[in-house]
Amino acid sequence: MNYTSTRDNSVKVSAAYAIATGISPDGGLYVPENIPEFTYDELVEAAKTDYRERAVRVLEKYLTDFTGEELRECVDGAYTGKFGGENVAPVVDIAENRFVLELWHGPTCAFKDMALQLLPHLLTRSVKKTCDGKEIVILVATSGDTGKAALEGFRDVPGTRIIVFYPVEGVSSIQKRQMVTQEGGNVGVCAIKGNFDDAQTGVKRIFTDPEIASELEKHNMAFSSANSINWGRLAPQIVYYISAYADLMNKGVIKNRGDKVNVVVPTGNFGNILAAYYAKKMGLPIGKLICASNSNNVLTDFIRTGVYDRNRKFYTTISPSMDILISSNLERLIYDLSGCDSARVKGWMDSLAATGRYEVDEDVKAKISELFWAGCCNDASTQETIKTVFDSRNYLSDTHTAVALNVLGQYVKEFGSDVPAIIASTASPYKFAPAVLGAVASDKVSEDEFDMLTALCDVSGVEIPAPLAGLKGKAVRFDRVCDGSGMKDTVLDMLGI
Ligand SMILES: *Cc1c(COP(=O)(O)O)cnc(C)c1O
Numbered sequence: 001m002n003y004t005s006t007r008d009n010s011v012k013v014s015a016a017y018a019i020a021t022g023i024s025p026d027g028g029l030y031v032p033e034n035i036p037e038f039t040y041d042e043l044v045e046a047a048k049t050d051y052r053e054r055a056v057r058v059l060e061k062y063l064t065d066f067t068g069e070e071l072r073e074c075v076d077g078a079y080t081g082k083f084g085g086e087n088v089a090p091v092v093d094i095a096e097n098r099f100v101l102e103l104w105h106g107p108t109c110a111f112k113d114m115a116l117q118l119l120p121h122l123l124t125r126s127v128k129k130t131c132d133g134k135e136i137v138i139l140v141a142t143s144g145d146t147g148k149a150a151l152e153g154f155r156d157v158p159g160t161r162i163i164v165f166y167p168v169e170g171v172s173s174i175q176k177r178q179m180v181t182q183e184g185g186n187v188g189v190c191a192i193k194g195n196f197d198d199a200q201t202g203v204k205r206i207f208t209d210p211e212i213a214s215e216l217e218k219h220n221m222a223f224s225s226a227n228s229i230n231w232g233r234l235a236p237q238i239v240y241y242i243s244a245y246a247d248l249m250n251k252g253v254i255k256n257r258g259d260k261v262n263v264v265v266p267t268g269n270f271g272n273i274l275a276a277y278y279a280k281k282m283g284l285p286i287g288k289l290i291c292a293s294n295s296n297n298v299l300t301d302f303i304r305t306g307v308y309d310r311n312r313k314f315y316t317t318i319s320p321s322m323d324i325l326i327s328s329n330l331e332r333l334i335y336d337l338s339g340c341d342s343a344r345v346k347g348w349m350d351s352l353a354a355t356g357r358y359e360v361d362e363d364v365k366a367k368i369s370e371l372f373w374a375g376c377c378n379d380a381s382t383q384e385t386i387k388t389v390f391d392s393r394n395y396l397s398d399t400h401t402a403v404a405l406n407v408l409g410q411y412v413k414e415f416g417s418d419v420p421a422i423i424a425s426t427a428s429p430y431k432f433a434p435a436v437l438g439a440v441a442s443d444k445v446s447e448d449e450f451d452m453l454t455a456l457c458d459v460s461g462v463e464i465p466a467p468l469a470g471l472k473g474k475a476v477r478f479d480r481v482c483d484g485s486g487m488k489d490t491v492l493d494m495l496g497i
Contacts, residue, residue, distance in 0.1 A: 001064040003030040003231065006335040007346040015063045016126035019119075019232035020136075022225035027349070028342070030231045031332050036061035038242060038282040040257055047246035051088040052079050054246065055118075055239045061282075062235050063122070065129065074121035078236075082107055082117055089114065089240045091247045094395045097420045098408070099253070099261075101244045104398075108178065109428040109465050110321070111272065112149035114240060115233040120157045122232045123224065127159065135221045137495065138162040139206060141199035144175040145321050145427070147189075148182070150226040155184030162226075163188040163494055165199045168481060172320070173449050174431060174468065181474035188494035189478035192487070202487040212488060219497050228271035229328050237275030238282070244422050245284055253420055260287040262421045264408045266400040267291050267299055268322040270329035272424060277333060277371070287419050292407035293376040294319045299327055303374035306365035308348075309357040318379045318435035319399040321426070326352075334360055337367045375407035382406060383439035386429075390440050396460045399432045401425040402439075430456065430468050 003018040005011040007028030013021075018030035038046075038058065046054045055075045060068055079088050084105040092100045106113025127136055136159060140150050147164040154162040166179060168191040179189045192199045206212055207223055216222060228234065245261060248254045254261075263286050265273035273291055280286040293300050295315040302308045310325040317323055335345045338360075348358040360368075377385070382399055385406040389395050397405060404423050411417065429436045433452045437459070438445050444455040450472050453464050482490050 001036070001062060002033050004033055005029070005342065006031055006331050007342050007349065009340065009342040014065045014130070015231065016065050016129040019122055019126040019230060020130045020224065022230045028346070029229050029328070029332055031335060032062055032231075035278060035281045035336075038279075038284065040283070043242070043246060043249070043284070046242065047249045050086075051239075051243055052076060054243045055079070055236070058239045058242055059235055062238075066122075066125065070125055074118060074125065077121045078118035083113075089243060091244050091251075091422070092395070093251070094389070094393045097418060098423065099244070099248065099420060100395070100397070100401070100423050100425045101240065102425045103240060104426065104428045104431075106149075107152045107467055108145070108148045109431045109468060110145040110149060111424070111426040112145050113152070115228075115236040116146075116149040116153035116226065118236045119226060119230070119232045120153045120160065124157060124159055126232070127224075131222065133220065134159075135219075136160045136224050137216065137221050137491075138224055138226045139203050139491070140164045140226055141196065141203040142166050142171075142179075143196040143320060143323070144171045145431075146227060148175065148178040151179065151182045151184070151187050151189070154226070155182065155187055157186070161186045161188075161221075161495060163190070163491055165190055165192050165203060165487060167192055167194055167196045167199050170196050172432070172434075174433070174471070177449075177471050177474075178467075180476045180478045181471060182477065189480075190487075190490050190494075191481040193481060193483045198484050202484045206488055206491060209488065212491065215492065215497060216495075219495075221495070221497075228269050234271060234275055234278075234329070234332075237272060238279050241276050241279040241286070241422070242282075242284055248420065248422075258285050260285045260419055262286070262288045262290060262411075262417065262419050263424070264290040264292060264404045264411075264421055265424045266319065266322060266404040266426055267293060268324045268327065270299070270327040270333065272426070274329045274332055276424075277336075280371075281336075288411075289372045290404075290407060290411055290421075291372055291374040292404040293374070294322050294382065294403050295376065295378045296323050296325060297376035298325050299330070300374040300376040302330070303368055303372045306368065307357070307359045308352065310352070311356045317399075318382060318432065319403050321400060322403065334364060337364045373411055375410045377403055377406040377410075379435075383435065385409070386436055386439035390460070396429045396436065396440070396456075396462050397425065398427040398429040399435050400427055428465050428468070429460075429462070430464055
């Protein structure tokens with residue numbers, strides 16, 4: 001299986017090359033040349049195995065330059081003993097036809113772990129296959145969850161270094177604490193005076209700075225990326241939709257061959273829901289893909305009208321991992337739906353860069369409305385949903401998952417659907433404790449993050465995840481702060497070159 005670029009069909013690279021380098025030089029994203037099939041018979045067989053075996057069976061269809069043995073090593077390294085209980089991604093039955101797929105039992109309590117625990121294993125092997133001997137430097141700009149998950153995934157991975165920049169005022173205090181106390185000999189963390197865009201712009205500038213590139217070259221190092229434009233982050237996400245369906249077969253929810261489920265995903269950069277789209281295209285019986293947004297509802301409008309327009313107010317919400325106006329992975333969807341027409345995609349992306357807007361053609365619009373449905377909800381409705389679901393179902397959801405539950409409610413109200421729905425749950429409620437506590441017991445909200453973890457535990461009876469409880473006693477290792485212009489020196493200094 002080869003990979004090509006969404007902006008230039010003449011590109012042809014291996015999976016290992018796509019993973020090692022992250023993004024195509026033309027600015028496009030790497031996509032598989034075709035989407036492999038996962039047959040119903042394979043699904044029946046997969047249902048008899050565990051998450052890791054299912055992962056190998058899905059990944060071997062995409063990463064054909066890896067041996068089965070290599071994939072098994074990668075998957076075992078990523079998922080064995082790191083995701084709480086037996087089941088890496090458990091499906092929890094919260095109401096009739098509502099199944100919450102909990103993706104946050106990994107070391108940083110957000111769904112980013114599902115891919116970022118595996119990516120370092122895939123990346124180091126990809127580097128061996130394509131540019132052996134180089135030390136890889138991962139640079140990350142984060143608004144919270146990605147930074148911590150990437151640090152935890154790459155910590156002490158031989159042949160890699162990782163440096164994370166976060167906006168000094170743009171992350172929650174739990175998220176900050178998770179990062180500044182990070183352990184490991186190959187990690188670095190620095191705060192940026194500014195917002196997430198400043199951090200992101202600074203990182204992009206360093207990636208393309210010829211001076212720093214030659215400095216790295218001299219020391220036999222090279223940059224790579226751990227964000228969701230990397231195919232190595234997307235492929236692992238396809239697995240859990242297939243695994244969830246297999247679990248529903250085992251639970252007897254799926255009774256007949258081909259019975260459909262709807263999938264609801266709280267969406268930001270469009271990576272998670274794109275993985276569900278690929279699973280459907282592989283043959284998984286998914287009905288509608290329901291895209292849920294917060295007040296930053298650029299995707300809701302796009303799915304409803306075919307017009308993508310980022311020229312709008314940016315809201316800071318209680319579901320901050322979805323506060324995003326440019327959903328990078330949408331490019332992969334419109335590439336596929338346009339019949340792999342890289343010239344058309346390039347046109348739309350050029351228009352987005354120049355004007356902040358593009359409109360897809362009628363053929364693509366028609367396919368989008370057949371496959372997807374979209375809705376959004378604001379902070380007040382998100383908190384109302386957390387409270388209602390907790391009071392009526394005794395299920396505590398985080399703010400992002402609550403957006404998905406709310407939007408599913410809207411869908412069911414409009415269409416009266418009785419198709420079972422899988423709701424992707426993307427974070428532990430404890431990761432966003434102030435907003436969750438505010439929803440279920442507003443009188444218990446206080447100044448201290450750790451008091452609020454305890455209060456939420458008292459109210460809900462849900463155990464505080466050990467990685468978050470353990471933060472309290474951890475020493476701060478990184479207190480460095482710089483402005484955008486100081487990022488380059490920070491990188492060189494942290495690398496010791
Ligand atoms: C990253 C993130 C999302 C958004 O996922 P995308 O793949 O970017 O659409 C949703 N919820 C949480 C908690 C996240 O960390």
